[in-house]
Structures are given as C-alpha cells and as structure tokens.
Amino acid sequence: MRQQYDELPKPKTYEGMSQYRPPLCFELTGREFALVMDNGYDYILRFSDREKLEFGTEGEELESYAYDCLKADDDTYFVNFELTGAVPRTGISFVLDMEQGLVTENFCTVGQNPRYPKMPKPKIIFGAIRRADGTVPAKRHGYTDDLVGRAILWSYGTMSVVHVYSSERYYRLTVSREVMERLKAEDPERYSEMQAMVGSRLYEEPGDYIKIKEGIYVFNANEEMACRDRGQGNNLFFLMNLNRMHDVGRSFGHNGDGEPENYTYGAFGTYYDTSELLARESTEYIR
DSSP: OOOOOOOOOOOSSBOTTGGGSOOOOOTTTTOEEEEEETTSOEEEEEEOSSSEEEEEETTSOOEEEEEEEEEEETTEEEEEEEOTTOSSOEEEEEEEETTTTEEEEEEEEESOOSSSTBOEEEEEEEEEEOOTTSOOOSOOOEEOOTTTTOEEEEEETTEEEEEEOOSSSEEEEEOOHHHHHHHHHHOHHHHHHHHHHHHHOOEEEEEEEEEEETTEEEEEEEOHHHHTTTTBOEEEEEEEETTTTEEEEEEEEEOTTSOEEEEEEEEEEEEOOOHHHHTSOOSSOOO
C-alpha cells in the first residue's frame, strides 16, 4: 500500500532558485548613501537593519522595504527590493560599486505593455554616490562589448544553463551537451523533444551588457520572446564576477503559473564552447 504524505504548504511568495544563492550580506547595516542618479533625481538609501532598508527621494520622507543584499566581490554589492504596494508594480535593484563610488540601477515595472500586462519592463539608470565632502564622481559605469563572442555555463545547484553573449545587444540561451546526453539516457522522449526544439530555432532575446570594472559586469535581459505565448515573463538581472566565475542576481516578474516573483540567486560559471550556436543566423530579429 502506497504511503500517503501531506502536501507541503506553498510559501507566501514564489522562491524560485533562491535556494541556490550565497549567504545574504549584512555589511551595509547601519550605513546611508546619497545616490545622485542621471535621471535627475537624488535618493537616500539607508540600511536600517539586516532585513529592512529605507529609500526615497532626498528631502522627502523615506519608506521602509524588505531587501536582499549579496556581494560580487569585496566592494561591489547587489541590493534588491520591491516598492510595496506601488502601482505599477515596481522592483528596484542597485549595483553599489564602493571602489569607484558608482551606481547602476535597474528600475523595473510590470504592466506597461497593454498586450502583455504581466511582462516586466526594465530601465537602466547610471549614477554615483555623493562623497562626504559633497562632491560626486564624474565617471559612470557604461555599456560594453567586452563579452561579445563568449559563452558561460552557469550552474545553479543541480540545474545548469548556457548563456551565449552573441552580440552587443542580444544573447542566446541553450543547454549543455552534457545535459542533453544525460537526458538522452534518462528520458529519451523528452530528449527528442528538446533536440527538435534546440535544433529548429534559437532561444534569443535582447540583452544589455554593462561594465562595472575590470572583470565585473552586469547582464540584463527580459524573457519577452520566450514568454509571449503565455503573456508573462521575468526580467533577469545578473551581476557577474568573471575574475572568480560566479554571479548573483534576481528574477522579477511572474512565474509560469502567473504568480508574482522577485527573488535573488547565485551561480558558478565556466567558459563554454558554443561556436556552432554563435555561427547561426538569428531566427528572431533582423540585424
């Protein structure tokens, strides 16, 4: 007789791959930063404790939000939170570069596309941290073509995926040959389906590549082409340390069941040869 098990309760929020992230960072607790952003606004970002930060326009009352903080290296931080109750729904991610006193923000909203009301829309904003003497660095993070032609196999626990940085504005996604071989042995029917799908078309999306400093990059992408059929998707925002071959990041939007998600994650990477995929012409976009 088969033993019956009680179904585990679903978490209050969708947790996705957050189980694969490194330990959260609490080094910024008690610190406050004045962010001078190139959209014309100055913000205060204050880390009240290990769970809450305060954020808002400088000179106005700050609001408190739950946050996650992760590190890419010794002085580059990834901060993620959501503006509770905001309409449209709004997620904010900051890359705080303490070495140079610079900031890159992903201001991401949901509901801006009437055809796909559950599709997120990111906006990248550059800026700097005001120094104690009131001055502001003139330098900024910026877009780069450093990664063009590279591919990295990112491993999230037992799951892996290959990001192919195919051009300055696009990336391609595939699975590794090792994964396909394992699938062939364990599930031939699923292997045939995957082989037909991978062989017939490219999984390709627009992407942004931003250089933070030597070896540290931001990769930003929306799941627009892949998720148009279901009308909902996620914005993926990665802070990559290619000196140590790991990344941290977050997924913001809606999962496959249409539930809101906003969670952080992390992965380890190795360079991967996908020259055959790089050689293929785009099936999604006119270059």
